[in-house]
Amino acid sequence: MINGDRIKQARELCGLTQAELAERISINRGALTHYEAGRYEPPDDVLDAIVQVTGFPLAFFQQEVTLEFPQGSLLFRARASVTSKDKLKAHRYGQTLYEMIDTMAKRFKDIPLRLPRQRIDPPAAAVLTRSEMSLSADRPIENLVNAAEKSGVRVLRIPEPLEGIDAFSVWAGFEEKRPVIVITSEAPGDRLRLSVAHELGHLVMHQSIRGTMDKIEQEANQFAAELLMPAEQMQQELLPPVTISSLFELKERWGVSIQALIRRAYELDIISERQYRYLCFQIGKQGMRTEEPIEIPIERPRALRQMAERLYGNPIDYLKMASQLNLPPMFVKQVVEAHAENEPLRKKVSPTANEPSKEARKVVPFARANLRLNDEISSKDLNKSS
Amino acid sequence: MDVPSDADGLAFIESHADFLCKTVYRVMDAAKADALGYFFSEDTPRESFLLANLVRYKAKHYFEELHLKRCTVAKILNNGIHLKFPDSEYKIWKSSISKPNATFSKSNYLIQPKIEQGTLPFQDMPNIYPLPFYRGEPLRLVILWELNAAQEIELFLVCPKSLTLDFAGVHPHWKLPIPRRTDAATKNPENDGGSGGSNDLDLPLEDDNTGKESES
Numbered sequence: 298m299i300n301g302d303r304i305k306q307a308r309e310l311c312g313l314t315q316a317e318l319a320e321r322i323s324i325n326r327g328a329l330t331h332y333e334a335g336r337y338e339p340p341d342d343v344l345d346a347i348v349q350v351t352g353f354p355l356a357f358f359q360q361e362v363t364l365e366f367p368q369g370s371l372l373f374r375a376r377a378s379v380t381s382k383d384k385l386k387a388h389r390y391g392q393t394l395y396e397m398i399d400t401m402a403k404r405f406k407d408i409p410l411r412l413p414r415q416r417i418d419p420p421a422a423a424v425l426t427r428s429e430m431s432l433s434a435d436r437p438i439e440n441l442v443n444a445a446e447k448s449g450v451r452v453l454r455i456p457e458p459l460e461g462i463d464a465f466s467v468w469a470g471f472e473e474k475r476p477v478i479v480i481t482s483e484a485p486g487d488r489l490r491l492s493v494a495h496e497l498g499h500l501v502m503h504q505s506i507r508g509t510m511d512k513i514e515q516e517a518n519q520f521a522a523e524l525l526m527p528a529e530q531m532q533q534e535l536l537p538p539v540t541i542s543s544l545f546e547l548k549e550r551w552g553v554s555i556q557a558l559i560r561r562a563y564e565l566d567i568i569s570e571r572q573y574r575y576l577c578f579q580i581g582k583q584g585m586r587t588e589e590p591i592e593i594p595i596e597r598p599r600a601l602r603q604m605a606e607r608l609y610g611n612p613i614d615y616l617k618m619a620s621q622l623n624l625p626p627m628f629v630k631q632v633v634e635a636h637a638e639n640e641p642l643r644k645k646v647s648p649t650a651n652e653p654s655k656e657a658r659k660v661v662p663f664a665r666a667n668l669r670l671n672d673e674i675s676s677k678d679l680n681k682s683s
Numbered sequence: 684m685d686v687p688s689d690a691d692g693l694a695f696i697e698s699h700a701d702f703l704c705k706t707v708y709r710v711m712d713a714a715k716a717d718a719l720g721y722f723f724s725e726d727t728p729r730e731s732f733l734l735a736n737l738v739r740y741k742a743k744h745y746f747e748e749l750h751l752k753r754c755t756v757a758k759i760l761n762n763g764i765h766l767k768f769p770d771s772e773y774k775i776w777k778s779s780i781s782k783p784n785a786t787f788s789k790s791n792y793l794i795q796p797k798i799e800q801g802t803l804p805f806q807d808m809p810n811i812y813p814l815p816f817y818r819g820e821p822l823r824l825v826i827l828w829e830l831n832a833a834q835e836i837e838l839f840l841v842c843p844k845s846l847t848l849d850f851a852g853v854h855p856h857w858k859l860p861i862p863r864r865t866d867a868a869t870k871n872p873e874n875d876g877g878s879g880g881s882n883d884l885d886l887p888l889e890d891d892n893t894g895k896e897s898e899s
Contacts, residue, residue, distance in 0.1 A: 408886070417720035425716060
């Protein structure tokens with residue numbers, strides 16, 4: 298039994314239109330439409346041709362689609378310049394990678410999910426998210442991708458960067474939905490962190506779409522700004538006079554771009570509009586709009602590769618893995634290699650004079666998702682969730 | 684008339700710190716966040732009466748979800764939260780500071796014969812704090828909550844003397860702030876990644892712990 302959805306999935310992963318695939322396998326487009334819609338089964342010779350052209354094994358086309366993987370933030374995240382073909386490809390990659398990790402994850406004990414889902418105002422949601430993810434309220438997040446993974450978010454990285462989309466997010470699965478962030482670009486580390494924080498904002502706040510797309514995007518941006526650059530700390534560290542050179546150190550410390558810091562200073566009324574415009578002008582004049590000094594390391598997700606190493610050895614037996622997952626070995630290898638090896642987290646950022654003492658660090662208390670259902674909360678539990 | 688002193692109240696808070704300073708705050712914070720979320724998502728102005736009711740409703744729900752050991756969340760009318768433990772009971776009310784007092788609307792009052800009260804925490808104290816016009820069990824200690832200017836929940840342990848003239852609040856013999864638990868606040872959060880740790884996740888296998896895949 299051939300699943301038409303799988304033909305479509307393979308085609309879109311290969312970045313082919315119906316017309317292009319139909320031409321390559323020498324059938325007319327109408328027939329391919331029928332096969333993809335599941336109205337007819339392709340004859341063996343056509344199926345062989347599809348296998349040849351796409352590289353996906355026959356077993357792949359015989360699998361049921363058992364997971365729900367909606368469009369998620371792709372609906373409102375991607376820029377106008379993104380082609381629908383790239384959007385489809387991003388979505389299909391996300392779906393396929395999620396199926397991969399979900400299949401492997403069944404062999405492991407689940408990482409408990411520690412991400413709130415509440416439509417509250419973005420700064421409050423960001424504070425709550427830090428608390429839920431066991432991140433301190435006032436320190437830089439060293440590795441946001443890793444912190445998200447350790448909080449139960451599935452972060453996946455596609456091996457083939459797509460133009461115009463940095464990342465997107467969905468709640469995937471059927472009954473027990475999992476938050477998923479798919480990284481789709483080779484953007485610099487600081488931009489990528491902002492994109493991941495933005496997607497976390499969508500996951501936390503936007504279960505249902507209310508308001509305009511612009512408003513939703515704006516809320517996710519506000520969330521990302523507060524998550525990566527907490528207002529209270531910025532007020533202490535973004536001290537006037539704010540100059541571009543004074544922001545270098547903060548960029549390294551907080552892992553965000555200089556432009557993001559300038560924007561944050563403006564939003565928090567630390568600088569005036571005139572100063573903001575002037576600093577933006579300086580950024581442009583110094584050619585820093587597209588490439589800033591001080592490179593922030595690119596954060597790559599670890600979970601998928603770690604699972605593969607546990608299940609298929611290290612070095613990974615890609616053939617065995619591909620055969621068990623019903624995917625092309627090269628595809629599997631590329632996907633795995635897009636994920637991080639075991640490595641230390643981003644280098645520890647040295648405290649600055651402005652950093653509060655350990656005693657003064659506040660951990661925002663509590664959030665709903667960690668309420669335990671079976672007992673009074675012990676101090677150990679509270680520490681974990683605070 | 685033996686009125687428990689401030690020292691009695693502080694001792695009580697200390698001996699019940701886990702519950703008062705941690706659990707109740709956690710629940711009330713969550714309830715507040717949910718309640719504020721309602722106004723945000725509906726894009727409506729915050730209305731204090733509704734806000735207080737939502738906080739109370741959500742908090743009651745969370746207390747039920749917690750399934751605290753040997754605790755029953757009493758089903759009472761909309762005038763607070765009543766938690767019954769085998770050896771003590773807690774009444775949690777909205778403070779009258781933020782008007783109007785959501786735990787006590789006029790219409791509610793008309794259909795409620797009394798402010799529901801159970802046996803309250805000090806087991807050995809006599810029932811000595813009757814309220815005006817109130818013919819039920821005497822009032823003893825209560826926990827009041829309010830939102831401060833920074834929109835943070837604050838809890839107080841209160842030894843009530845009488846109702847206020849508008850029946851919306853409580854005149855106390857004394858009123859002690861219940862501190863938020865602070866010991867966790869000084870500990871390093873586990874997920875900051877600033878300790879130079881590795882990016883490996885905690886992923887034990889379901890079926891074995893050898894780290895090797897079984898042939899399948």
